[in-house]
Amino acid sequence: MRAGATPDDGLPLVIAAAGAGGLRLTAVNPAAAALGLRRGEPLGRVRARLSTPPHVHPADPAADAAAFARLCLWAQRYTPSVVPFGPAEACDGLYLDVTGADHLMGGADKLVADLAARLARAGIPARIAVADTPGAAFALARHGREEMACVPSDETEQILRPLPVEALRCEPAVAVALKRLGLRRIGALLDAPRPPLARRFGEALLLRLDQATGRRPEPLSPISEPVRYGAARGFLDPVGSQEIVVATARRLMAEIAPRLEADGLGARGVRLSLHRVDDVVRALDLGLSEPSRCPDHVARLLQLRLERLGSGLDAGFGFETVRLDVAATGPMPGRQAALDTGPVPPGARIAGLADALRQRFGRPVIRLSPRASHVPERADRIAPWRTESRHTEPWRVERVVLHWPDPDAGIGPRPLVLFDRGEAAEDVIALVAEGPPRRFRWRSRLHRIAHAEGPERIAPEWWRETGIPRDYYVVECESGRRLWLYRDGPNLPERPAAWFVHGLFA
Amino acid sequence: MKPSRDEPEERPPSPAERIAALRVRLDAERRPDVGGVLPFGVADLDVRLPGGGLGLGLLHEIAPEGAGDEASALGFVLALVARHLARAAGDALLVVAPGHPIPYGHGLVGLGLDPGRLLLLEAEADAAVFGALEDTLRAGQLAAVAGLVADGLPLKPGRRLQLAAGSFGTAPPLLLILRPFRAALPNGAATRWRIAAGGAARDRFGCTLRPRWRARLDRCRNGRPGDWLLEWDHAAHRFDLPDGLARRAPDACGGYAG
Structure with a gap:
């Protein structure tokens, strides 16, 4: 059984991998099989034999194994014991x-x-x-x-x-x-x-x-079921009050916590499902900045969330089942509790605060992180705020950690506020065609330039698109405000350059 | 009741003594209510502020001088945050109402503020800004919090913020509010600043060295207002008055070009 990497479009397609004596076919599609190609055949012989050689894909054993593992998991829909x-x-x-x-x-x-x-x-x-x-x-x-x-x-x-x-x-x-x-x-x-x-x-x-x-038995070792963490509580009498829902969620989390602890995990995401008596299910998803097992923390976040929802959480005639599932987990090594409360790492406390703000105001706490690009608008990005978990996940292959470049180390000045796109500056008057402007109109106000610095030429990313390099100037108006201005390419007689305001300096 | 004859030294204090007693009282009043201060490091400025700097755990309101000075005022706020973070451990939170831009990471680095220590929250409205600031102050885990509001700071949220910030005795945070230039509302701010762009300090080749702001202290509880041309050194996290040799002569009390 195998899944082709490309859709079967009727053309002969084979997959080859290094075998005994060079590349050999490891899989053929029906069209290739019709040409008489078989598994295990040397690829060289195939190429010599056929006038139009088939399309050859290199084998990717890792992807095959991953796809196969997924298929095994899927097959658990029929029976719990699936054996590859x-x-x-x-x-x-x-x-x-x-x-x-x-x-x-x-x-x-x-x-x-x-x-x-x-x-x-x-x-x-x-x-x-x-x-x-x-x-x-x-x-x-x-x-x-x-x-x-x-x-x-x-x-x-x-x-x-x-x-x-x-x-x-x-x-x-x-x-x-x-x-x-x-x-x-x-x-x-x-x-x-x-x-x-x-x-x-x-x-x-x-x-x-x-x-x-069947004369002798054959023991099989089925794949293990993926572990799920969840707990539910049913109510004989439907509940509708927020306090009971929160208290129940707290208890359910307390039930789940020992199981998570035994596996050295903490919850990174939690889903609370509220089953109403009329078969409507309300689900609330909570994301956590840091893996946690603390029932009080989860209960508090839930409380904030429910408060924000207010009457948006329509309890109707009440909920008969409250179910708490851990949607995502992260490694959380056990920490020895000290007798005194001791210094809690600041990251952990800020994570609690970030989660609380997120549940209360519905917006995640974010931070700016650098990106590997020299194009100004692509050089930073907004990322959700998370604690540095590098030391707790030593097995995870981390991407290269980017650092903010030193502002004094060569690159030109960068503005405090950068617009997503440059805003057009009109009525630009420059003394020399290739020089900075003397005055321009931007946001319907005339700006007279007292001083200009530049140009700093920034070319587009060559691997991404072809574009015109921009010439950036730092200009200081007579009022003392400084703007980041760029000219879109050289100023040619047949193509007068356009000017744009791209940012504001402090 | 007749005064006792055993106290013949009951005489009015001499003017020198009275001045000394008043000095002591004044110093006591000048000390901020809670926590420490964030000094500017500029003697001329710090003597005018009670306790010698911006009081921590007190509300400070900063506004641009006019339309177009918003980026300068934001820069001044972030420079204050950077100065405080350089002197105190912990992170800072910036809550941004719609209408204010999210600062540019490389620009923050250029101001000497590590973006990794700055948490940002985009709020839906001013009410959410005040709520988030108050929650953060009550949690008491950040060194500095700043709110960028769209409609100004009214009296009631100002008082609530002041209460929340003052409820932590040990290490109160720096609390700053940046409002638009028009919305001047009465509130309980300890200091109110107006910031205008001041034109950059330049080296002898004409290259930008440091940003400058014309900072006007409009109102200051237990202090004296004034205005200064301030220079920001992002590497040393220090404010400075421009020296007389700079290309632009300092006119600390002069008019505004805004």
Whole structure:
């Protein structure tokens, strides 16, 4: 089972990766398969054989593994025990243990049909088989005749008999040796005397054979369910008052906190769902600047939020269920509580304040952070305010930390207020064509220039767009105000340059 | 009741003694109500302020002198914040009402204020600015808070802010309000400033060295108003009076070009 990286547009497409003796195909799409291309073929031979070579993509094993892991998680919609194929199965498929879960979909047949339909909709070609044992299911899915098969309980052995011996998940060398002996089908293997087989090929072949027929059990280790942190409380009598909702949320958080603590995590986002008696669900999302497990903190933020909502939170006839889920977590190492309250790190206290302001006024607290660009309007950005968590997440690969450049270290002066776009200056009169203006009109007021500094030429980012370099001047009006003015390119007779005010100095 | 004959030294104090007693009383009154002060570092200016600087935990109102001086007034506010942050630990919060710009990060660096220590909050209206400032003051975790309001500072929010700022005895924050130039309302501000652009200080090659502001102290409780041409040194976080050798002669009490 594999998902193509590009949409299947009918053109031959292959994926190649370094293998024995150079690049080899690891996957082919149907159009390429129609040309006779097979997995494992050297790419050089393919290029020599075909007049129009297929489109080749390099393999990306990491992305494949990630996509496959996502698929495994998705498959948990059918059953909680999902097992990805191991190395013996070439790691490209998954088992679903549907025992006791198939009736939820109305039987194994309907489950297979539903699975196939959903996979087809997602563009994932798949072969599906349902059998008593994982071994038999693997053999059928890989080497059976139909794309979808559902084997009745007592026919496992009959179905397996005509399949080739590779279907047993044995090593390729063993399969080749078996074929040399004339044992091409599993049926022949079943009829053959066991002791010579064990002597010649070892216990592994017989183990696989017995696992396929169900004579010996095959333990599977399903992927673990992603951990969720949440708690809910139902009320016999619907509640409507804000105090009760907040108190309940506080209790729920206190319930969740030990679980978070055991995993060394703190909540970065919390969602409170309020289920009204008339089946309307109100959800409130709280974001936290710093991972927290403190019930009081969550309760206080919630209180602020509810106060801001006021009557916007329509309680109707009351809420019958209050549910608190941790929507996002962050690492939060345990901190030893000191006997005295001690100095709380200032970042933690400010995080509490930032969260409170955000819940109260509905706007996040922000800060300015530098960006790697020399174009003035792109050289800073607004980022949500967060505590520096670099030391608490040592495993996370941090991006390069940018610093604000030293204002005295070479770059020209920068204004205190920068407009998003330059505002046009009109009626510009300059003494020399290439020089700074003597006076101009901006915001319907005439500005006479007493002093000008510049130009500082700032070119557009060459990797982004082609544009005209701007010539920046710091001009001081006769009133003493200083403005940042730029001319849009050189002043040519056929194209008089336009002037713009881009910023104000303090 | 007849005065006792045992106290013949009951005589009016000499003028020198009276002046000394008045000095002591004046000094006591000049000391700000709470916390310390943020001195400008300019002797001529600091002697006019009670306690020798801007009182911490008191409300200070700053306004541009006229239309077009808004950036200068903002620069003066941020320079004060930068000066305080250089002397005290902690961060600063700037609450911005609509109509005021968010300052440019590189410009802040150029004023000597580390943008990493400045929290910004864009408020929906003046009421939200006052609410956020009051909450922050009551939380008592920041070294400086400044509000940029769109309609001026009325009396009631001013009093509330003053109460919130004064409720912390140990390390009161610097509290500044920047209002538009028109909206002069009565409020409980300890000092009121009007700031106009002053033309930059230049070196002998004509390059900009430092920003200058014409700062007028309109009103000052227990102090004396005055006006000065102030220069801001972003590296040393210090205000200065321009020296006589600068290209533009200082006219500290002169008229305004605004």
